[in-house]
Amino acid sequence: MTVALLYSITGFLLFLMGICGLIFRSSLIRRALALNITASGIFLFIVAQAYKGESALPDPVPHGLVLTGIVIGASATALMIYLIGVLRYVSPGDNDSGEEE
């Protein structure tokens, strides 16, 4: 049970839990949370696989990927939260400024 395997499995489990959370929760904020957890799961897996042991240097490329992933995940979540806010503000049928009915 090496470090890499342990964290990879945790990451994989996080990924699956995130998907289940996404599916069984209908509220949008809960879904945003679930998506973030899924993303963290993937990143944990990547970094776990990049870990080469105490003495060896870890592989920086996955780290770079994860960094980019985190930023993208964060911006996507931010957009989602913003949309949730706007949706709550715009009541159904209110034709704010759309061009058709």
Add this chain to the structure above:
Amino acid sequence: MTAHLVITVVLVPILASIFTLFCGDMMRRVVCQIAGLTVLGSTCLIAYQTGHSRDVLNIVLSGWEAPLGIRLYLDGLSALLLLTTAIIAVCITFFAEAYFGVKARSGRLTFFWPLWFLVWAALNGLFLSGDVFNLYVTLEIINLAAVAMVALPRTHESLKAALNYLVIAFLGSLSYLFGVAILYTSHGTLDIQLLAELAGIDGPYILAAVLIFIGLMIKTALFPLHFWLPPAHASAPTPVSALLSGLVVTASAYMIIRLGFTVFAPLMHTPLTLLLGVLGGLAVLWGSVHALIQERVKMVVAYSTVAQLGYVFLALPVVVSGSDLAAMVWYGVLYFVICHACAKTAAFLAAGTLINVVKHDRIAQLSGAAQHWPMVFMAFGMAGVNLIGLPPSGGFIGKWLMLQAMINSGQWLLVLILIAGSLLAAGYIFRVLGIALQTSEDSRPPVPAPLQLTLTTMILAVLPLLLGVFSQLPFSLLAVGSPFGALP
């Protein structure tokens, strides 16, 4: 020289996106047109050069060779896709300008243009990208921008559709990302060509393949995972839904074909393709039947997208039986996808022109519309010809190749589904045309459709027919760097 030309195809729209953020109304229009035409020009040059030199181009970015740095991969397929995207994009740009009209000159709709050019840049980036993770990033840009544009009208339905779309697309991207991660961990590189060489069936490879394929299936709205597409496309403003149905969905279809035939080539001969084929068949039937019962033109066209994309997967089981048939499938599917992009955009633009004039697209109230706006329905008809797959159109050639492959491999059920799909497509296209061609009683003088809208729709409607008749050039271009060499 072409290396720099290729980069400009990605950079120019980005610069345009940035400039449109700052300049005033008149300047913005000029910037849009210049950017559009320059990208169109450079894609034509690229296509000509790839067709002429007949060899594949690998462009190294930031100076580092493959495993470390990122490579852009330009072969016939991506050149043709770039060209088609450019043509469609220029038409959408001119259409959107006339469509939004005064509304887009001030207020929040001015931000449509930077978003739109960013999507165009990401599309070009995606078609060129030779790196799996880079594909993820470009795909993510396209999806987030698409979500934003779907939500543009800020009506309740469009926001709900946008949120649904975002959640599903984000899930698709994440599962794709996980697949990429697994590929990297087992092979140590992210470059498509290198991965293709190292491809060998083992545990992680299968998990990666499953995750990537399902992620992309979500993005291309294949049958069971398609429910997000119709509301998103129908409630978005027309230029956006044209962009979504035409280009965004084509991008993920392109990725499936690209990865399917390079990185996951060994898996092409496994029962996985049968599953994809079955889902494709169901998509064709389900989408067509639904398109038949819709009340709004845009919903009809949206469901038609679901149906037409089913064909991409329908032909895959044929690859299981023999490699020479795989070539026919490869060419057939790609040609079909390209013509479908033009035709679908034309259909949506036609619906948009109609909405711009009549302010609604409920089919029931459209009786006699063809009398007032013949050109719009002529364009819709021509686009319909390609969607049905009737001869003069490129779609027909795609279907002809797929049909030939299916018959050679003896898959008669697929032949049946393909034919049924075409007939059902005829059903919903002519349902709309039939009602429009009725003689309407009210003789109030019709508001003439703006020329810029009708012209752009007509150009895009004629394109698939031209691709159908003069199919020699595109096929020779497609043959450059294709995994199967020239069409047998």
Add this chain to the structure above:
Amino acid sequence: MRVFDFWLPLIVPLISMVVGVIIFFLREEQRSLRTFLNIAGAVVKVILVHFMVLGVYQNRFYEFRLPMFGDVEFVLHADPLSLLFAALSSVLWLVTTIYAIGYLEDSPNRSRFFGFFSFCVSATTGIALAGNLITFIIWYELLTLSTYPLVIHRGTTDALQAGRTYLAYTLLGGALVLVAFVWLNSLAGPVDFAERGSLAHVADQYQLQLKIIFGLLIAGLGVKAAMVPLHGWLPSAMVAPAPVSALLHAVAVVKAGAFGLVRVVYDLYGLELCGQLSVMPFLAVLATVTIIYGSLRALFQDDLKRRLAFSTVSQVSYIALGISILGPIATTGGIVHLVHQGLMKITLFFCAGNYAEKLHIHRVSEMDGVGRRMPWTTLSFTLAALGMIGVPPMAGFVSKWYLGSGFVEAGQSWVILVLVASSLLNGAYFLPILYRAWFAQTDDKDTTAISWRLSEIHPGLLWPPLITCLLALLAGLFAGSPASPLFWAEVITAREYGL
């Protein structure tokens, strides 16, 4: 002159297409320009086709080849058979255009009508000149597309319903033909239509498949040729305006199906293979059933155009019957009937259109004493009807004569009974109409002589039936002369049978 020979087969279908496109963009008011374009296009087309006819007669080689994708090519090749059909459609298009201009004098959206009208004829000529399978399908489907708007031109609900049934049938037919051709293409590679069939190289390997493909082709082409189980669309498509039902359902669409059958049997499968596969009896039985069924149904139709439609259903199957009996005379009969039936049937439809337009008569029961009021139209109707029955000197007799003697020569004398029965049935449903037209008991007691002045209806509507009726008469009367369709049919059969 090589270049001219290369481009000519393409120019002929393209003329009417270009005219069609230009007309589309004309506004409704530009009536004179539209008329000029129509007539000019038609005349130029007729001249070019006849130029090609002379050329082919001197064995010049006209072929247009455009590679499409892989080894598939878009081929337009002018051989005697194709020119026969092209000549028929171009001449009748000219006449029908004149008629249509007169008929649609003040009706709405005529630009759209004439646009699709010329598209449809370019499709017909394309089908005639098609040199291989894929070109044939392309024009075949284009024909469906361009005829649909014409069928629903009036825009009424039943026109739409007719359009729907028309589409359902023809697209199904097109799909069957597509599957058959693709299958054939995969079995035998890219195949061109050749004088004596071009499937010899795969004949022995794929006996069963070739039979199934033949069945599919018969079904697919049978839809347009209105063979029995698939003829439902023709009577209901009579809702279309008269010029449409005249040119399309008597000549272009129906003949395209029949012409397709001729092409498949002679230039694709070839005689020996058809004989070898023994599929001909199947076609013969189908044709016979259609002939009898069509005539029987026509007997009980009170609506004039529906009666003519059912008569077309039965008459077109003569061609199929002629082909299915493998003998030179029977083939000539079948091929020449292609032209003769077209001439006679279009006259009948023109007259029906005139009655509907001038006297608002749509039903046979209302036709009492119509001969007195419109003598010239009824005269041409009578002559054409007699021709359909097969009474000399009209063209109908010549083709029935060749069919009859062909069946005897081929030893299939039972087929003559079919001819006899159908002639009787023709008599049974045409003669009452003639009786009503000329001899019926009209209440108005004017016994003055019929006034034969040529002003009974708008000249544009009067002259076309007279011209086509005259053509039918001349084709019958001077069948022996080299200018007649019969002579050309014999040239075709001579080449088909390699005599």
Add this chain to the structure above:
Amino acid sequence: MAAATPSDILLCLLILSLALGVLGDANPFRGVIIFIVFGLVMALSWTRLDAPDLALAEAALGAGVIGVLFLVALRKQGEKDVSLATQRLRLNSVTIISGLLLIVFIVYLGALGVFSAWKTPGKGLVEPVYESLHLTGVSNPVTAVILNYRAYDTFLEIGVLYLVMLSVFALQPDEKAKFTSTEQYDRMLRSYARGIVPFMVLAAGYLLWAGAFRPGGAFQAGAMLGGAGILLHLSRPAMLLDMRGLVARLSLVAGFFSFCILGILAMLYGFDFLQWPSHLAKHAILTVETASTLSIGLTLTGLYASVERKLISPAIFYSGEEDNP
């Protein structure tokens, strides 16, 4: 390979339980709080797997900014939104079936030997990165990867941030956001902000500079700057600029634009796109980093402001009527 120590197992169990807490918890507010804790624990795990850069980014961005956004979204939601009401996890047929399917899926993966493959991860690209590290102009390998080896990815990633800001602008209601009078903000928050903000900016500057040779870099600095911005927004809205004004747009675009300009310059000098010549690499990376930090910081602040429905706008431009809800 290093064997898993009990502390690792504990850490993983903690992570999993926190994730369960976030998803399973009935009350959404508590879910968000647990999510923030989850983010911090994740940062802890990054340090364990010696990826300090990621730890910093996760802490600042993942837990920090996103956590705050979730909190603001929750506060804005209020109770009336039914979806927020406490919800039990419905155990109906669909959930059971998918649970079973998941188990079958995991069993199959095990049988496929996926997990055994994960035990010994491949060697990846460690050697090539460290060999040519000296050419990249920076000593921190992660910064080298994201700003030199795979600069194109980071270029597009900045594009994503730029894109999100664009969408936020595109979806703001047209009417100008009304600005509230300053008294509402309590004294204590203002004085705290006055104290901490300069240090945060200084720390961001340090992080930016240290990125070249020690964990840190543009994103972490940007996140820190964002945090500072949010704090400022909470305490003294008058201070900051109107997000949609010209200066704000310019700064937002700075990172993305700088990448473009430098890439084009590289191309003009005959190098590949985004290729920094070794001697100039350090300076190029630095300029890009500063520009991106600035735009990241501002983007995050703008995101926060837009989610809070009040775009920051100086009093001078707009009248003081009451802000719409």
Add this chain to the structure above:
Amino acid sequence: MIHSVLLILSWLMPLLLAATAIIAPRLTWKALVFAGFPGLAAVFLVPVGSSVEVPVLLLGTRFGLDQVGMGFLFLTTVIWILAAWHAKGYITTRRSSFGVYFLLAMSGNFGLILAQDMVGFYLFFALMSFASYGLVIHERTPEARYAGKVYIVLVIIGEVLIFSGMAGVGTLAGTTSFAQFGEDWVSQGRGALFFGALFLGFGIKAGALPLHVWLPLAHPAAPTPASAVLSGAMIKAGLIGWLRFLPIGDAALPGWGAIYIGIGALAFIAAALYGCMQANSKALLAYSSISKMGLMTMAVGVILVEPDSATVVIPCILVFATHHCFCKGALFLSVSINRNDVSPGLRRWLTTFLLLVPPLSLAGFALTSGEVAKTMMKVGLSASISVKALTGLAVLLAINSLLTAGLMFRFCWQRFKHSPHAHQPPGAATFLAWGTLVGIVIISPLLLVTFYPVTLGKSLSIGALWSSIWPVLVVSAIGAVLVNRSWLFVPRWPAGDMLFLYLLLTRLIEWFGRVSSRFATAVSVDFLRKLFIPPKAGYHFKSLLRQTESRLGMATVFGLVFIGLLTLSTYLLFEHI
């Protein structure tokens, strides 16, 4: 050169005149009489055996005049011209339409005689048949329309039968011109079938027994000049058809010959008997024509049995045909003449004498053409048939002469006793035409003798004279006794005899047609659609679709599908390692 022009002009002239009717109807009416002159000129000027080739017309036609053609052309042209002349005075209503149909029928009749090839023959035969429909229906009375309907139905059946027979013969014999017919085509393949078709086809026109039903209806209905031509010339077309098509004088066909003779004899007797019972004088004459045609059918039968007797029998047929044409024509024309329209005195006696001559001639009274024709026929037939058949023939001839005498007696009695319904006196032309025709009848014995010298000796022998007189004397005696018995029941049988059988048949066909068409509509597509697809199916189907679609949209279902696909694809790929 002149011959070919005449040959063509004889049938072209009436056609051209008919065409002019469109422009100047009155001119056509005036020139009606002159239409027949080119034909008459051809009879005298064109030598037998000359022919002209028109390759362009139809499938290459040839017109010529052989011995049979010459004989028939003579009688046809004479009767047509005189009928035209008679019609000038007789027809008052719708003159131009009568004129057109008259001219078309004339052109058809002349053309079919001259045609030397099958297709040309068939063309003119059809033209004559269809045009004469116009003549039959000219009066527009209900009886005329009914007669016209029966006539046209049988004409069409005739046309079709002839067409199929002709097609068969043409291909089996390999040529379309009559001259090159071999006789072996009958034995080939289905030769018998085509022979039968030709027999029936021309039998209809010639009034052969089972198919004669249209004759007794059409002739009375048609105006007198038309019925004169119908009965005089057109009925002979069927005979010409037989002579042209069938292998006369080539192969011996005993079977077919026997059939011909049998039917001919039956007609010969039964028709005459039925004729006596007719009240309408024109119907009476029609039946007498049928019986006379029966005799000629027997003659043809004899030729078929004894091919080499053709050279003798054909002249007899020609003689008998000419005689019959003139007498029958005169009798029909006399129907329109009424004794008391003429001022009393010498002219009335002359008319009564002239009225009596044709019946006597038809009955074969001494020194009349009838007697000449009958003796010639008897001599001709006896020369070629066995002795036993000869006695049968003599008996037949005797019975027939008795019956014909009876017919004629009844005819004269009806003519003189009942003055026809008030019919305004016909024009002078009618009288003159009738008078000339009777004159021809009177001099016809001389004409026949000059044309066919062989007949002279035999017809003057005492035996022949006696055999021609006794039947007339006997009948007139009986008639004189019966005529003034008022109690006498004069039988009146309806005109059409076997018609009711055919009507039953048509009823049957019509019923079958109705049932099959109802079945066809029943099995039509929309019926099936209503049957199999319940009415509201469309609506339910749509709502079902929408429900599944929305259910698919639910997140949970989506998740299930997502995970399902994951497991399914891993399973699929699982065994593939």
